[in-house]
Amino acid sequence: MNPMIETMAEQLRGVPGITAVALGGSRARGAERPGSDWDLGLYYRGAPDTAALTALACATADRPVEVAGPGGWGPWVDGGAWLTVGGVAVDWILRDLDRVQRVWSQCREGRYEVGVQPGHPLGFWSPAYPGEVALCRVLADPAGELTALREETRRYPEPLRAALTAAAWEAEFSVAAARKSADGGDTLHVSLCLSRAFGILAQSLHAHHRVWCVNEKGALAAAAALPRTPAGFAERASSALRALDPAAVEAAAALVAEVRAVLGSGG
Template sequence: MTARVAEMAARLTHVPGIRAVLLGGSRARGAHRPDSDWDLGLYYRGTPGTAALSALATAFQGSPAEVTGPGGWGPWVDAGGWLRVDGVQVDWILRDLDRVEAVWAGCREGRYEVGIQPGHPLGFWSPAYPGEVALGRVLSDPGGELTALKQETSVYPEPLREALAAAAWEAEFSVAAARKSAPSGDRLHVSLCLSRAFGILAQSLHAHHRTWCLNEKGALAALRGLDAAAVETAAELVREVRAVLGTASG
């Protein structure tokens, strides 16, 4: 499948607008299972040729496949297509390279956004854009644009580290809010507050250790790879959460 994906990446960069292709997800990190998806980021400028992309997807899949245009999947994940190639799931995810670069410029100044996005229950944190580039593997990049950006993002910006680490206050605030709702048995509000607390803590601790956190999946477990202080901070929050849940269930 590796050769097939390499062929796919090379052909994709001949589609109008597509400037580079990046392998992301667990396969880029070497943490994949045999049945893991292949996640390909299709970085474009201007307006990508979605008709040409759909035709290429159809050719690789061997049956009709559609690639949606920008915004088709939401304000942050943008668009793409789900393919089944040689019995393996391959996801094409469009990324606006101009927007990625703009977000990266903001991150270098300590600015970030958290937007609403389907599939991201705790919101889409904008530093995921440069984080994807930093953690991904460039498969095709004729102009060298994505390769240059990957080199830049290899160094975690100190202003972003400070900003995200400082956001940790909201985790404690969220637990306090859950504690207030627990006696009345408002389990929905309690669970949402606690989920939010864990999500913020994961982002803050990763940033503190200059490590990119792309989304909620596996974020809490990944804290085990950080130092003992990070693990203890997470454990302390877990203890607080258990106390709140005990009150709510009562």
């Protein structure tokens, strides 16, 4: 662990409203690359002291920083800040702990939402909230709430698995919609439909294997690495997205059918 990050986590925990701080993203999973950002989840209750966060950011970062309060970045990614500290990129991402716990309760019942959110072109899938907790590394948590929630979320809920696996029907529907536009060369509509289809397949495949999927970034490659995913999954999806012609749509349809066969096989 980077000592600067450990110190920052303790400082953040001292900000009124912040209840816990966690390391997320690739560094929490041990999958970082050289130059990967340090993603810090700032879990809060009520309203975090944005002025205090701004003061801390400006005192720590290489240059002045603006901290966006809850809602400043959209309805799902609450807010936060992008910092550069000693040349190192550090992202602060606000998370409403009460909301995360509510979403977790819904997921355990097999309920989820897909909301519009800047930075998430396929929508923000609400299971990302508990998924982030399950995959995080807790850095500061005096009350132990986030640590307890992390232990709960390590077990993927079977009702959510069933719901997200069943959602794969929409991938077939999206490809059918793309088929109607491909002959006319409407590449915007075709690209959106196929992107949606492949994004849903990635979510469904992850759920089928009881693996959290928290972001579109890297989702195709991650899904391709799961057991029994059709051979060449990521490459075939990428090829269809590059071509966007009638042949590409039919190739996408075949891939959707293969994935649905895997999902329907159980296990």
